[in-house]
Amino acid sequence: MTTSSRFVDIHLLQTIPYANLNRDDLGSPKSLTYGGVNRTRVSSQCWKRATRQALEDQLPDKAIRTRKVVVEVAERLCKEGWPRELADYAARQLLVAAGAKRSKSKKSNGEDEGLSLENSGYTSVLLFLPESSLDGLAALARRERGALERAYASGKEQKPPFTQEEVRNLLIGRTGTIALFGRMLAELPDGKVDGAVQVAHAFTTHATDTEVDFFTAVDDKLSSDETGSGHMNSAEFSAGVFYRYATVNVRDLIDNLDDDAAVARGLTERFLSAFATAMPSGKRTATAPHTLPDLAYIAVRSDRPVSLAAAFERPVRAGWEAGGLAEPSRQQLADYASVLHEMWGTDGIAYHGHVSIDSKPFDSLGNKLSSFRELVIAAVDTAFRDRG
Incomplete structure (x- = not known):
């Protein structure tokens, strides 16, 4: 196992109840077809914006x-x-x-x-x-x-x-967020910044159907002989267990910060925490979908980033005994990581660990820690061990 590290991968499984975090041009939850079935999707831009806004609250110099x-x-x-x-x-x-x-x-x-x-x-x-x-x-x-x-x-x-x-x-x-997420500005020389963070589109680990919610609004000033509503409409929602993934290129982040490894370390810690806890704002006043991930897995790698999205190419189905999709999603992720590590080896992994709501550890996901904060510190310590 190598100690030279370049990439910090974060994988999350998060259960989102009835919500519409990210709409298409018709107001429907964004979707994709994967593994032959329709899934609900939240675009990378949507979750990146929520993450960036959460980060800005922690940094002295905000970017706009x-x-x-x-x-x-x-x-x-x-x-x-x-x-x-x-x-x-x-x-x-x-x-x-x-x-x-x-x-x-x-x-x-x-x-x-x-x-x-x-x-x-x-x-x-x-x-x-x-x-x-x-x-x-x-x-x-x-x-x-x-x-x-x-x-x-x-x-x-x-x-x-x-x-x-x-x-x-x-x-x-x-600023720190510009160094992390990059900037496309071809109109000004030296304005372009290649981002050190890559974020995948989040998608459900299983097939989903869109639910149509018909609603009305009552006119509070109707007279006693008037009936009916003052407004009628419908909105679309879905629910599911989402796989989320992002990776930080540590070397690129340090380069974007003029070789300041100490600042890069702090930004990496803050990014991992913000990415895990940030929530897009779509329809939040109508749904309050404020959950936290059920599982977080972080791997520090020396070779290349590795997404585990393919773990869910075969859509998860509800468990036979207890039902539900969250628990079998966590198991399917761990099983896929296990066979992937067996097939390709783990020489490129400098550190990996996980936290989850399960009492049992998932051996293929490294050490099971008691808190997400401990996991972040352990991963970042490894990623910046030889970088000052």
Whole structure:
């Protein structure tokens, strides 16, 4: 068994009751066909967003994804007493200094050509940047207020009084969540960050059917001779045991953080905890689907990430004796891991362990620990053992 580690894989089994965490364009729970049967699915983007938001609550410098950089900077300036028109002008000039075009243009093949500003002040693409960068941009405007006032008063198009480098450095700044999840920003040089985390779409370990819930709303101000409802509609829901999987590339995360292994370690711990406990917000006020995983299995690997999704290509069926799908799902995951380890060996596994609601351990999933916190610490200790 090797001690050189690069990947931290986390596998979760989580029972979700009647819910609709992630809808398609028609309002139905997202789905997929796998193993010849229909399953309920929650997209990776959906659970990543919930995880990122949970992480942001724990980090000092939050990241935001927005097209409203101009609007946000102008609001900051207005709160300092700047006239609205001057604040809007200054915020636009900041983006122009970074290379944004003043009106949206297209290449001859119809593709967007670089970063541009729409008439509304919105950027042509979503920018993913530290929230503190908005304060930094406002500080640049404050520094050059005199030049901005003169340029605005002239009524002529003027070169912005900022250097391209100082504005771009703020726009392409990084936070912990940007280092983890990455950033697609081809419009600005050096703006792209390859994410260190990969997240799979969650899906039920078994076949599911969508349930249609017909509901009405009563008009509280109906007169005594009026009957009926004030509103009628229907919504779709499902329930099931979900297999969830994500992996952290430790080496890439350290690279994204300029070789700061200590910060990378803390982020890895926080990510594993946030991923396990975060819950998408879809229909939550109507369903309150706030469960926690029944089983968590973490493996630290030196070779490559390994998903155990194929454990459920054959859909789980309810147990003959006690019924239910959660217990046989946990057993099916452990059985699949066992045959996979026998077939391919375990040389690539530096550490693995699990926690579950079962009293018995699953030997194929490594040591059984008493708490998820212990599991995370043991895994992260191994992953960062030789990294300072």
